[in-house]
Amino acid sequence: MSLRVTTTALGITAALLAVPACSTGTTPDTAPSTHVRKPADAAQRAALLSPAALETRLLDESDLGSGYLRKPERTAQHDDVTVIGCPALSELGGGATTGGALTFPRKAKASFTYAGSSSSEISEELYSDSANKLSDGIGRIFDAMTGCPTYQVVAGGTAIDMASQKLPAPHQLGDEQWSQLLTFSAGGRSTVVKQTAIRDGSLLLIVSGSPALVDRHLEKALAKAERVG
Numbered sequence: 001m002s003l004r005v006t007t008t009a010l011g012i013t014a015a016l017l018a019v020p021a022c023s024t025g026t027t028p029d030t031a032p033s034t035h036v037r038k039p040a041d042a043a044q045r046a047a048l049l050s051p052a053a054l055e056t057r058l059l060d061e062s063d064l065g066s067g068y069l070r071k072p073e074r075t076a077q078h079d080d081v082t083v084i085g086c087p088a089l090s091e092l093g094g095g096a097t098t099g100g101a102l103t104f105p106r107k108a109k110a111s112f113t114y115a116g117s118s119s120s121e122i123s124e125e126l127y128s129d130s131a132n133k134l135s136d137g138i139g140r141i142f143d144a145m146t147g148c149p150t151y152q153v154v155a156g157g158t159a160i161d162m163a164s165q166k167l168p169a170p171h172q173l174g175d176e177q178w179s180q181l182l183t184f185s186a187g188g189r190s191t192v193v194k195q196t197a198i199r200d201g202s203l204l205l206i207v208s209g210s211p212a213l214v215d216r217h218l219e220k221a222l223a224k225a226e227r228v229g
Contacts, residue, residue: 046202049128054108057225059124064112064217071111071121081155086148092141104129104137104204114213122209124221134204135176138197142178161185167194173222174200181211198222 049057061068083090106128114120127134146166153160162184169177179196194211196218197204205225207214 046131048106048130048202051106051108054106054126054128057126057227058108058110059112059217059221059224060110061112063220063224064122067115068112071113073109073111081153084152084154086144086151088144088147089141089151092144104133114210120210120213122207122213122217125206125208126225127204127206128202129204131175131199131202134199134202138178138199138204138206139176142180142197145182146180158186167196170196170198170218173219174198174205200226 061070104127107125109123109125111121111123114122129137145164148164150161150163153162162182164183165181167179167181169179171177176199177197179194182193182195184191184193192211193208194214195206195208196214197206198218199205200222203225205222207218207221
């Protein structure tokens with residue numbers, strides 16, 4: 001049996017993770033990159049990027065290294081979703097757990113598996129909008145989720161027990177940062193997903209997936225997202 005749940009109850013990632021039985025998977029041994037932020041003038045950081053421009057700033061297999069395979073985009077699903085035990089998240093609506101809460105039109109995303117293992121996955125999303133809109137949109141959802149240590153999501157008839165834990169954010173990166181650890185459990189199986197979001201000017205980056213892979217590639221993802229030209 002395998003349980004498929006959204007990698008982000010934030011509504012940030014449409015990709016689904018297959019949950020193995022208590023498996024952490026295998027991660028590469030290469031050291032994480034060191035991010036050196038280049039100064040950019042106010043006009044550059046406030047400029048809005050098109051979906052096509054955002055697409056070119058996503059990580060690809062050559063950025064990640066050997067052993068990564070990009071997953072095809074999944075068709076949008078519209079199962080009824082109910083949140084139980086987290087009033088703040090319920091108030092945001094079912095879209096907060098299935099992809100409808102962040103409605104910024106300028107967006108791009110990509111998901112990868114590492115060495116074919118469903119337990120070692122990483123997803124990246126980029127959004128572009130005004131700093132205030134990005135900050136408000138992502139901040140409200142993170143605040144709601146991390147404010148509920150445990151709750152339940154019922155999606156398409158499947159009940160998923162959720163646990164959330166606020167994590168220290170990488171304050172040396174970007175203008176604003178959010179991070180949390182999510183545990184999805186159902187049918188005796190569970191998986192842990194780390195999600196870190198960074199807003200830099202008019203860009204919002206969210207990296208989700210296996211905690212080790214998120215930590216390894218976050219700075220690299222931000223450096224490519226911030227590139228000029």
